[in-house]
Amino acid sequence: MQRDALLTQDELDFIRTMQHNPQLNERDVTSSLLVNGGSQIRDLLTRLAANEQVTLQANFENQQMTFPLHLVEDEFHAMHLRLGVPSIYEDGPKIRPWRLALDEPVALENIKGQPGPLWVHEVSCKGVLLENRSRSKPPRQFALWFSPSGYERISLRGIFERETDRGLFAYHLSQNDQDETERLRQYILQQHRLTHPTMHL
Structure with missing residues (x-):
């Protein structure tokens, strides 16, 4: 390796490994939520999430997935809604x-x-x-x-x-x-x- 190289061969190999690892390149789709409903809906959801437990529910065939919504602050101190890990329920005589x-x-x-x-x-x-x-x-x-x-x-x-x-x-x-x-x-x-x-x- 050249004497003025910024990275060693081991560092380059590590970066290449990281780039080709499919698990590290997968985007976690449940981690963030973009709300495109206008500022009033966004403000309402933000206020509710700050003070109450707010969930988003999805129904699929005989199952329900209930996602908690959390209010999180990013590095620029802006507040965002983030989906939490869902609870999964089965429909039937009793949920x-x-x-x-x-x-x-x-x-x-x-x-x-x-x-x-x-x-x-x-x-x-x-x-x-x-x-x-x-x-x-x-x-x-x-x-x-x-x-x-x-x-x-x-x-x-x-x-x-x-x-x-x-x-x-x-x-x-x-x-x-x-x-x-x-x-x-x-x-x-x-x-x-x-x-x-x-x-x-």
Whole structure:
């Protein structure tokens, strides 16, 4: 390399790798929202988002996706509306959160990463369906870690609701940490994209 070169060969290789990585070049379509409805509508949405919980709902076949709208400030101190990670619901006799049925059950882990007797069969943003592989009764509540393959583990807190006809145990999730809730919704959205690719074109 020439002595007066601005970048080393390693730096050039790194930049080329970044440019050719398709994941890094994908635009996150759910991150920003452009409102073309005139200043009155924009001002109204901005005021509502600043003071209330505002959502955008989309219906597709038998499913609903509800996106929270957040007010964010950019580097120039201008306020913009941004779409959050959606909650996904199924229509039916009763609207309920979309459940991801896992191909293989995943054991819930303790803080040290050791698997326990509770195995996740289905998960939604509001609850989990668990198998109890111990001889003792399932706990009334739990605070454990969900570690799906290829994804960062997520803290879950559940409160027992009922036993199903299949002998599984339904728990309502009562997440205390907003970051953990958001990570669970991100995971469910990612899996929903794989399960229903036509909805995410």
